[in-house]
Amino acid sequence: xxxxxxxxxxxxxxxxxxxxxxxxxxxxxxxxxxxxxxxxxxxxxxxxxxxxxxxxxxxxxxxxxxxxxxxxxxxxxxxxxxxxxxxxxxxxxxxxxxxxxxxxxxxxxxxxxxxxxxxxxxxxxxxxxxxxxxxxxxxxxxxxxxxxxxxxxxxxxxxxxxxxxxxxxxxxxxxxxxxxxxxxxxxxxxxxxxxxxxxxxxxxxxxxxxxxxxxxxxxxxxxxxxxxxxxxxxxxxxxxxxxxxxxxxxxxxxxxxxxxxxxxxxxxxxxxxxxxxxxxxxxxxxxxxxxxxxxxxxxxxxxxxxxxxxxxxxxxxxxxxxxxxxxxxxxxxxxxxxxxxxxxxxxxxxxxxxxx
Ligand code: NAD
Ligand code: IPM
Ligand code: MN
Numbered sequence: 001x002x003x004x005x006x007x008x009x010x011x012x013x014x015x016x017x018x019x020x021x022x023x024x025x026x027x028x029x030x031x032x033x034x035x036x037x038x039x040x041x042x043x044x045x046x047x048x049x050x051x052x053x054x055x056x057x058x059x060x061x062x063x064x065x066x067x068x069x070x071x072x073x074x075x076x077x078x079x080x081x082x083x084x085x086x087x088x089x090x091x092x093x094x095x096x097x098x099x100x101x102x103x104x105x106x107x108x109x110x111x112x113x114x115x116x117x118x119x120x121x122x123x124x125x126x127x128x129x130x131x132x133x134x135x136x137x138x139x140x141x142x143x144x145x146x147x148x149x150x151x152x153x154x155x156x157x158x159x160x161x162x163x164x165x166x167x168x169x170x171x172x173x174x175x176x177x178x179x180x181x182x183x184x185x186x187x188x189x190x191x192x193x194x195x196x197x198x199x200x201x202x203x204x205x206x207x208x209x210x211x212x213x214x215x216x217x218x219x220x221x222x223x224x225x226x227x228x229x230x231x232x233x234x235x236x237x238x239x240x241x242x243x244x245x246x247x248x249x250x251x252x253x254x255x256x257x258x259x260x261x262x263x264x265x266x267x268x269x270x271x272x273x274x275x276x277x278x279x280x281x282x283x284x285x286x287x288x289x290x291x292x293x294x295x296x297x298x299x300x301x302x303x304x305x306x307x308x309x310x311x312x313x314x315x316x317x318x319x320x321x322x323x324x325x326x327x328x329x330x331x332x333x334x335x336x337x338x339x340x341x342x343x344x345x346x347x348x349x350x351x352x353x354x355x356x
Contacts, residue, residue, distance in 0.1 A: 002036040004309060007068040007274070011046040011090075013283025014342075015074025017291065018298035021346030022072065025299050028350040029306065029314055036311075041068070047078030047086050047283075056089035062097045070305050071276040074298065075283040088140065095133050098273035100266035101164065102171050103133035103245060104304070105280060107232075107252035110261065110319070112326030113336075117255055120232060125256055127235035128179075130172040131245025133266055135164045136196070138242040160196045160241075165203045171269065172239035173211040181236040184208070185217040187224045187244055200241065224248065228255060249280055260294025260335045261322075263301035265308060275308055277301040291341045294333040296322055299349060321352040 008023065010016035023040060030037045043064070045057040056076075058064065065071055076091050077083055094100070109115050109125035117125070139159035146152045172184045186204040190197040201218065208216035219227065221244045227234060228251050240248060253262035259281045266276040279297035287293055299318070307315035325331060331348040332338025340348075 003039060004036065004069045005039045005041070005067070007043060007065050007071045008040050009043045009045055009071065009073045011074040011076045011283065012048065012078050013075060013285055013288035014293035015046070015076065015283050017288070017293050017342050018279065018295040019072065019074040021295035021342060022298045022302040024346045025318070025349055025353070026302050028353055029318070032353060033314065045090055046076055047081040050081055050086060056086055057093070062094070065094065065274060068274045070308065071274050072302065072305065073276055073278040075279065075281060077283040079285050092138065094276055095266050098268050098276070099134060100268045100273070100276055101132065101134040101168060102267040102269060103131035103264055104267060105129045105131060105245070105249040105252065105262065105264035107249070107256050109256045110326055111323040112329070113257035113261065115255055115257060117229060117232065124233040127232070128175065128237050129245055129249050129252060130168060130175060130237060130239045131249065132164065132168040132240070132242050135159050135161060136242035158196045160199055162203065165200055166207060169204050169207045169239055172237050173207065173214055176214045176237045177211070183215040183217055183236040185219055185224070185235055185238050187219050187221050187238055187240040187248065189221050189244070191220060196241070221248070225251060228252065253280060258294070258335055259297070260333065261296050261300070263297045263304060265301070265304040267308070277305040277308070291343065292334050293342050294335050295342050295346050299346065317353065317356070321349050324352045325349060
């Protein structure tokens with residue numbers, strides 16, 4: 001039997017609540033399948049750990065995580081710990097440290113879910129955002145000058161390398177080919193960001209020539225935001241920078257029924273390091289502890305991990321189980337108009353998987 005070693009970092013707030021449901025579902029799937037199993041090791045890192053230990057993760061945290069087949073992360077963030085410290089020292093440290101340069105975020109309207117977009121259907125809202133995940137606006141570079149004086153100012157530097165830009169764009173084209181998608185749309189802002197985005201646009205143009213079978217489109221991020229809402233059917237694969245990808249995928253979540261239904265993979269495609277799977281929402285302090293967070297996003301992230309390990313059929317079956325749940329509407333959390341708890345939804349998804 002194939003055994004996968006998974007590092008689990010539940011993190012903070014609802015992260016810990018929804019991760020339990022993802023693990024429940026992974027165990028159920030492994031037991032139905034019978035050919036593979038999981039060993040889960042838990043790491044208590046996050047903001048509570050920081051408040052006790054003065055650090056977000058152990059100094060040798062990356063060394064510890066390196067030996068795992070995958071990392072399953074809940075969410076990080078606590079109202080009393082500054083976000084720019086907590087996220088940089090845990091989430092971004094893993095993404096960058098393990099060169100997880102692809103952040104794959106599907107924007108897919110599931111059957112049974114209502115979109116706020118009038119007259120749009122599951123066929124119209126079905127695309128994948130390939131977000132650059134290792135550099136760009138998130139480089140962390142910059143400086144604070146004349147701090148505390150009237151002459152105070154800051155530089156926040158975006159770092160775009162040829163290697164980093166080429167590889168994410170190439171990944172998007174390869175993905176389009178593999179999934180039989182017709183277009184790749186690059187989203188930038190070359191009219192205002194005169195170095196980074198002009199550079200990106202040039203590289204996109206170069207790389208797109210290697211893929212004559214895929215239509216290459218380019219949009220400014222402002223226009224793309226409008227089009228996500230007015231014409232989501234125009235997108236197939238979207239490739240964009242770290243910051244734009246972050247913003248656009250929350251918008252993507254909104255058009256596909258809500259942030260409780262949006263997940264993504266942080267991939268190191270070469271497999272030199274483990275990849276990491278997470279929901280795209282945060283720790284949601286406003287609802288944490290109430291047991292009402294929607295666990296579907298986090299369970300979807302577990303599905304991403306199964307797909308990454310090669311269990312595409314299980315990924316598809318999991319998505320179908322979400323659709324069954326969402327069409328039946330018997331067991332749903334309040335964000336989707338239901339009255340059920342996080343664990344009720346996790347249990348119901350396991351029941352549906354066992355039914356088939
Ligand atoms: P958030 O995603 O935590 O919450 C935004 C809104 O969506 C809230 O009203 C929340 O209740 C709701 N929501 C989120 N997930 C939900 C779910 N599964 N079910 C139902 N409702 C859900 O974003 P925020 O409030 O901007 O951030 C809170 C904290 O999380 C901050 O510290 C932020 O930095 C952090 N954060 C972490 C990650 C991550 O770890 N990957 C991602 C985003 C934000
Ligand atoms: C996400 C989050 C993170 C990001 C934050 C918490 C640093 O918003 O995963 O979408 O911007 O990447
Ligand atoms: Mn985000």
